Amino acid sequence: xxxxxxxxxxxxxxxxxxxxxxxxxxxxxxxxxxxxxxxxxxxxxxxxxxxxxxxxxxxxxxxxxxxxxxxxxxxxxxxxxxxxxxxxxxxxxxxxxxxxxxxxxxxxxxxxxxxxxxxxxxxxxxxxxxxxxxxxxxxxxxxxxxxxxxxxxxxxxxxxxxxxxxxxxxxxxxxxxxxxxxxxxxxxxxxxxxxxxxxxxxxxxxxxxxxxxxxxxxxxxxxxxxxxxxxxxxxxxxxxxxxxxxxxxxxxxxxxxxxxxxxxxxxxxxxxxxxxxxxxxxxxxxxxxxxxxxxxxxxxxxxxxxxxxxx
Amino acid sequence: xxxxxxxxxxxxxxxxxxxxxxxxxxxxxxxxxxxxxxxxxxxxxxxxxxxxxxxxxxxxxxxxxxxxxxxxxxxxxxxxxxxxxxxxxxxxxxxxxxxxxxxxxxxxxxxxxxxxxxxxxxxxxxxxxxxxxxxxxxxxxxxxxxxxxxxxxxxxxxxxxxxxxxxxxxxxxxxxxxxxxxxxxxxxxxxxxxxxxxxxxxxxxxxxxxxxxxxxxxxxxxxxxxxxxxxxxxxxxxxxxxxxxxxxxxxxxxxxxxxxxxxxxxxxxxxxxxxxxxxxxxxxxxxxxxxxxxxxxxxxxxxxxxxxxxx
Numbered sequence: 041x042x043x044x045x046x047x048x049x050x051x052x053x054x055x056x057x058x059x060x061x062x063x064x065x066x067x068x069x070x071x072x073x074x075x076x077x078x079x080x081x082x083x084x085x086x087x088x089x090x091x092x093x094x095x096x097x098x099x100x101x102x103x104x105x106x107x108x109x110x111x112x113x114x115x116x117x118x119x120x121x122x123x124x125x126x127x128x129x130x131x132x133x134x135x136x137x138x139x140x141x142x143x144x145x146x147x148x149x150x151x152x153x154x155x156x157x158x159x160x161x162x163x164x165x166x167x168x169x170x171x172x173x174x175x176x177x178x179x180x181x182x183x184x185x186x187x188x189x190x191x192x193x194x195x196x197x198x199x200x201x202x203x204x205x206x207x208x209x210x211x212x213x214x215x216x217x218x219x220x221x222x223x224x225x226x227x228x229x230x231x232x233x234x235x236x237x238x239x240x241x242x243x244x245x246x247x248x249x250x251x252x253x254x255x256x257x258x259x260x261x262x263x264x265x266x267x268x269x270x271x272x273x274x275x276x277x278x279x280x281x282x283x284x285x286x287x288x289x290x291x292x293x294x295x296x297x298x299x300x301x302x303x304x305x306x307x308x309x310x311x312x313x314x315x316x317x318x319x320x321x322x323x324x325x326x327x328x329x330x331x332x333x334x335x336x337x338x339x340x341x342x343x344x345x346x347x348x349x350x351x
Numbered sequence: 352x353x354x355x356x357x358x359x360x361x362x363x364x365x366x367x368x369x370x371x372x373x374x375x376x377x378x379x380x381x382x383x384x385x386x387x388x389x390x391x392x393x394x395x396x397x398x399x400x401x402x403x404x405x406x407x408x409x410x411x412x413x414x415x416x417x418x419x420x421x422x423x424x425x426x427x428x429x430x431x432x433x434x435x436x437x438x439x440x441x442x443x444x445x446x447x448x449x450x451x452x453x454x455x456x457x458x459x460x461x462x463x464x465x466x467x468x469x470x471x472x473x474x475x476x477x478x479x480x481x482x483x484x485x486x487x488x489x490x491x492x493x494x495x496x497x498x499x500x501x502x503x504x505x506x507x508x509x510x511x512x513x514x515x516x517x518x519x520x521x522x523x524x525x526x527x528x529x530x531x532x533x534x535x536x537x538x539x540x541x542x543x544x545x546x547x548x549x550x551x552x553x554x555x556x557x558x559x560x561x562x563x564x565x566x567x568x569x570x571x572x573x574x575x576x577x578x579x580x581x582x583x584x585x586x587x588x589x590x591x592x593x594x595x596x597x598x599x600x601x602x603x604x605x606x607x608x609x610x611x612x613x614x615x616x617x618x619x620x621x622x623x624x625x626x627x628x629x630x631x632x633x634x635x636x637x638x639x640x641x642x643x644x645x646x647x648x649x650x651x652x653x654x655x656x657x658x659x660x661x662x
Binding site: 041042043044048049051052055056058059061062063064065066069070074075077079085086088090092093095096100127131132133134139140141142145148151155161163164165166167168169173175178180241328341345350351 | 370451
């Protein structure tokens with residue numbers, strides 16, 4: 041008997057990945073934000089995310105509209121991280137006995153509002169019973185071949201950039217857990233960087249979204265690109281509101297930024313000489329891709345560790 | 352406050368369907384076994400099904416391998432019902448604290464064995480924590496344009512046929528629930544009719560798979576095709592082993608056939624003059640498509656009602 045925490049989410053994923061037979065038409069399978077399939081001048085992007093009550097949302101804090109909204113947003117973020125755009129959506133939902141029709145209708149409204157904002161169409165799904173409220177979303181998107189950005193596209197010497205401030209989602213979660221007032225809006229109702237991803241895609245090399253915290257995402261880029269990274273701690277963007285939450289809870293907001301996740305910002309790498317091409321997106325440079333090793337430095341270099349652990 | 356059972360699974364689906372904006376490229380959205388998208392000479396088929404512990408499998412009865420196997424099979428059955436074949440698969444799984452690594456590995460083995468048998472490739476997914484074991488599978492398949500079979504393709508005068516005996520899954524479930532020995536193999540380890548669906552597709556009109564029982568499936572065909580149906584009760588195929596389970600439990604096996612579901616046989620309609628074209632598939636004629644009304648007859652005509660209700 042082996043505890044799952046010994047193997048971890050990524051150990052499980054590696055285990056299934058090694059036994060899969062690849063077929064013609066597959067450009068990228070397990071190991072990026074989306075799977076990528078050949079489709080003429082485009083690539084088809086496929087992503088799926090499951091949200092379980094108590095783990096990915098809390099029915100005491102999130103309104104049903106927010107649960108529906110979030111379920112779509114977290115999936116669009118994966119499409120944004122590949123440089124693409126979403127087209128079609130499949131919704132599976134398991135409903136426990138204690139939700140009524142109006143509650144479910146509000147979940148659907150949240151999904152439909154997110155779908156409308158980001159121009160995707162819900163075309164199928166599965167509505168069933170379960171002892172827990174569970175939502176699974178699958179998105180199908182497209183990307184022009186020249187715009188595809190993968191985790192494995194980072195190159196030595198690239199700057200590591202992020203698209204906005206980090207730690208905000210986990211700050212809100214920890215405030216809600218502690219029953220304190222503060223900056224909880226983003227945690228309850230996150231948004232994603234689809235439009236920005238589209239603008240960045242023609243110029244950047246590696247790209248990933250912040251699901252599990254900056255440390256985890258930079259490590260994914262390093263794993264897939266076969267490179268190293270040096271993150272400069274004092275450049276990691278944390279907003280005043282997130283710092284304020286840190287004070288209220290006596291917690292270090294840097295931990296939220298590196299290991300919290302669900303900020304749905306984009307982390308991307310770009311050659312220094314190309315930085316002016318994306319000036320209008322206001323990129324925040326937080327470090328550099330190196331030949332090997334993964335470090336975070338504040339004068340003193342330490343291993344870049346952390347990231348949200350599901351198990 | 353409205354109880355979901357008042358609206359039902361299909362009421363919920365209708366409610367979301369009416370608010371969806373259709374986009375170019377969509378051939379069929381909500382309301383069939385799969386969503387259908389344009390793709391050159393082919394249609395792309397998309398289907399998703401969620402399996403929740405306690406509702407769709409029972410960890411006391413199903414081995415982890417069987418849970419993984421079933422999760423893939425139920426989805427392939429939806430592709431088979433459109434006349435297509437599966438190509439790609441996304442797996443989401445929520446794992447509770449009380450499953451260990453070996454258990455999860457056996458679930459994956461069941462998924463991989465089903466994937467190998469039916470030549471599909473797992474290319475992505477989501478592995479997360481949840482207080483219940485939940486699996487969501489999304490399949491992407493293809494069908495040649497001329498082979499697409501929809502629920503709405505039945506025509507007045509068509510014969511209604513099924514591909515094999517019904518009620519077998521629910522017989523097994525009721526035996527397991529009662530703690531009795533008997534024909535439980537199919538319930539625990541169902542299979543689907545992919546190869547048969549491919550052979551039928553060029554010849555039949557409407558087609559659907561048996562997820563919720565024959566009564567429910569024939570009603571879906573009538574709804575989507577704008578026709579009626581008359582099912583002859585004594586032609587509904589029920590095996591000796593299923594009848595035996597009925598005797599053990601003092602239950603009417605016809606109820607299992609009409610309202611049980613999960614038999615994953617195909618229900619299809621075909622003009623009488625074309626029946627000899629599919630002779631080698633040994634179709635079982637159970638009724639006829641009529642202009643209106645949905646009936647089951649055993650000499651006396653009664654309304655064709657029933658079907659598994661999730662709520």
